[in-house]
Amino acid sequence: MNLNMRGWTSGWRRWHAAGCALVAGILLAGQTASAATFTTSLDREAMELGESATLDLTFEGGGPSGTPTLPNIPGLNISYVGPSSQFSFVNGQTSSTVTHHFTVTASRPGVYTIPGLSIDVDGTTLSSQPLKLTVAQPQAPSAASINSGSQVAFAKVILPNKDHLYVGEVTSAELEIWLRDDVQNFGNLQLTALPADGFNVGKLTERPRHRTQLGNRVYTVIPVSIALTTIKTGTLTFGPLTAQMVIVLPGANNQGGDPFFRQFFNQGEQKQITLTTDTYSITALHLPGNPPAGFTGAVGHFSMQVSEGPTNVSAGDPITLHVRLEGRGALDAVSLPDFSNWNGFKTYPATAKTEYTDPQGLEGAKTFEQIIAPQNPDVREIPAFALSYFDPDLNQYQTLAQPALAITVHPSGAAAVPSIAATKPATSEAPAAQSDILPVKQELGALRPTGAPLLVQPFFLALQGVPVLALVAAFIWRRRADSLANNPRLRRQRAVAQLVQTGLGDLRKFASENNSEQFFATLFRLLQEQLGERLDCPASAITESVVDERLGALSVPADIINGLRELFQLCNQARYAPVRDAQELAAVAAKFENVSRALPAIKA
Amino acid sequence: MNTRFLLMILALMAGTLGSHAGADVAGDFAAANKLYAEGKFADAANAYERAIQSAGSAGTASAALYFNAGNAEFKLGHLGRAIAAYRHAALLTPRDSEVLGNLGFARNQVQGATVRPAVWQGWFGVLTLNEGTLVTAGALWVWLLLLTLRQLRPALVSRLRGLTLAALVAFVLGGTVLAVQATSRFATQTAVVITGNVLARSGPFDDAQTVFSPHDGAELTVLDRHDDWLQVTDGSGKIGWLPRKVLDLLPGA
Secondary structure, three states, rough: OOOHHHHHHHHHHHHHHHHHHHHHHHHHHHHHOOOOOOEEEEEOEEEOOOOOEEEEEEEEOOOOOOOOOOOOOOEEEEEEEEEEEEEEEOOOEEEEEEEEEEEEEOOOOOEEOOOOOEEEEOOOEEEEEOOOEEEOOOOOHHHHHHHOOOOOOOEEEEEOOOOEOOEEEEEEEEEEEEEOOOOOOEEEEEEOOOEEEEEEEEEEEEEEEEEEEEEEEEEEEEEEEEEEEEEEOOEEOOOOOOEEEEEEEOOHOOOOHHHHHHHHOOOEEEEEEEEEOOOEEEEEEOOOOOOOOOEEEEEEEEEEEEEEEEEEEOOOOOEEEEEEEEEEEEEHHOOOOOOOOOOOOOOEOOOOEEEOOOOOOOEEEEEEEEEEEEOOOOOOOOOOEEEEEOOOOOOEEEEEEEEOOEEEOOOOOOOOOOOEOOOOOOOOOOOOOOOOOOOOOOOOOOOOOOOOOHHHOOHHHHHOHHHHHHHHHHHHHHHHHHHHOOOOOHHHHHHHEEEEEEEEHHHHHHHHHHHHHHHHHHHHHHHHHHHHHHOOOOOOHOOOHHHHHHHHHHHOOOHHHHHHHHHHHHHHHHHHHHOOHHHHHHHHHHHHHHHHHHHHHOOO | HHHHHHHHHHHHHHHHHHHHHHHHHHHHHHHHHHHHHHHHHHHHHHHHHHHHHHHOOOEEOOHHHHHHHHHHHHHOOOHHHHHHHHHHHHHOOOHHHHHHHHHHHHHHOEEEEEEEOOHHHHHHOOHHHHHHHHHHHHHHHHHHHEEEEEEEEOOHHHHHHHHHHHHHHHHHHHHHHHHHHHHHHHHHHHEEEEOOOOOOEEOOOOOHHHHEEOOOOOOEEEEEEEEEEEEOOOOOOOEEEHHHEEEEEEOOO
């Protein structure tokens, strides 16, 4: 959310600056040319540490193309606020002023010089004069003025009531902001400086406010706790802390009248004030020498709780050791002793989780999860261990001892294990007498293809269809053969067809040889065989008379009957006058072919 | 004609490239063996790995390469990597007694629970998947061709009856073996833990609670995967998630 707001603000600033520059450019373009000027100014020449000054960069008659960049000045923090612009139109003359505002704060007292700046405006380099800013050490109000009740507001720090601290000790300081009872309201409280030499400053938490009488005035006290960790020895200083806030005091015109009505109608006057504390010092000491063996740097006071589980395991199985340290101190710095030297255990890096019970992060619990794995069934217990810490209140080391914890370790794999799990290899894989690995092979051997297995390769699967197809083809062939064998008429039909086919060749041959006798003998036989097959009677029973009797009854077309009759007559004639020329024989053969082609349509 | 000529050229080129790749692998293999003999096991392991990669890029693999790589890793104390290499070798030559011997020896060094193939699975693993496929296909061809012959020559039916039945039995047995092999190959995946100090967690993320700690070389069955995490079991009922980088994956049980 803050990031979004920051982005939005930054974007608004850029657009604002660009808009100002654009408007200024448009207006300047229409006016009579005049030289641009550039000046810098501070709203004050001196301030106290914790206060801020405003630095303005003013451009008249022009402006830089972007946000001016300021040099880095050690000790000063200069942050850009944004631009503002002003336009005037007097007697036809337009003038514009663009001012870039910066906030200047200091991190330490001193006299600072903001050097003269050189900025390019419309191709011309404009320069400014150096500025001097004096930052003074703030002074806390005197005790007399505080006790007299003359201070509207003041701040003070309360350090722990101790003579000394130890390195690594965590403690808490309290910043108190006192507001007199006539302060009607306050806001925008900001801690502007928090010098803490030798301390690591932690969280700041506001505690419940209370009211306290001081002298003859009543003050509202705003306590703020500051977590501190001592990080070095010697004399440590804390402060002066400075803070700024806006308070509302009764208006000068509303002091009189009835207090009841005044609380409703008095609007008051807002005033920004700076609060400054004194500088405090305290001594920090080294920890005493000869720390105990289990000391890992923990400072504070702690208690320890240990739990483990499971306690009935197989060798190699992990056991989780939970170590919980509760107390007050720098929990982040606490660590477990080194368990890696435990015999019979394999240890893993511990994980830790810290939970604080106070808002400052000074008290809480740190839980370690240490995984250990017993390596053999001879392990009977988790060894005893101790964790030591230094108690700064008692000024001595304390030791938290944890006795040994009994566990039961079974041989690896001795638990109920499914049949697929075993701690010994299959007997077929390892010769019992092998005492070391066998030496390397000296021959590379055949390089085997590493493609997909044959089982999933399409060509291989398709190949398996070949014997299946062969079997199917053979089966079909066998069925047809069997069918033919069981059907005499079909068999005769095929035999006659084959005979006619062969006989036609013979007829053409005999015709070309002018062998009339063989020609007609063959023709007569072919006619008998073909008609006998069609009429389902012996071939020898076929004569010219059968043609008239049987074929006429079957409604055979007359031209076929006539053709057959003619062929039979020619055969009969040839017995008496066998000599014919080759052309006549060829014509007869053609006639037979035509008739023969029509005969299969006849059905008895 | 042109097509046939082009095919011949391509075949020659493929043969030439293949022989070059084989020559490179053989050279790397010899160099790695030399390093191994000199006791430079780390260099030898790297050289074997390069040779394996080189052979793999040519679409080939060598059981001897994996075997020797396993030996180099074993000498380096990398038990899991050695077991993974031996298992890769066993996939290529499942009846190689040296491979099985070293695999068994390395497995004996592994502590803690681990998944091992059952004895019956060992029987089915005597053949490679391709060998099982060819045996089964051969039995199928013989059986079908005998049936075809019986159709063509019915007179031979009585004489071929015994042979046909034997071919059928061979096909059924081969098919059973092949079914088991294929199920193991395609439906099961094994992972070998290749580093020490590994913690299996209850979920596929680093902050999940620790469930168990498999040792280097432990063989685990892969149950599921999520991004770069694999859900595994050590065979004793413990299930956890391990990062992919600490495992070497192998097909089959």
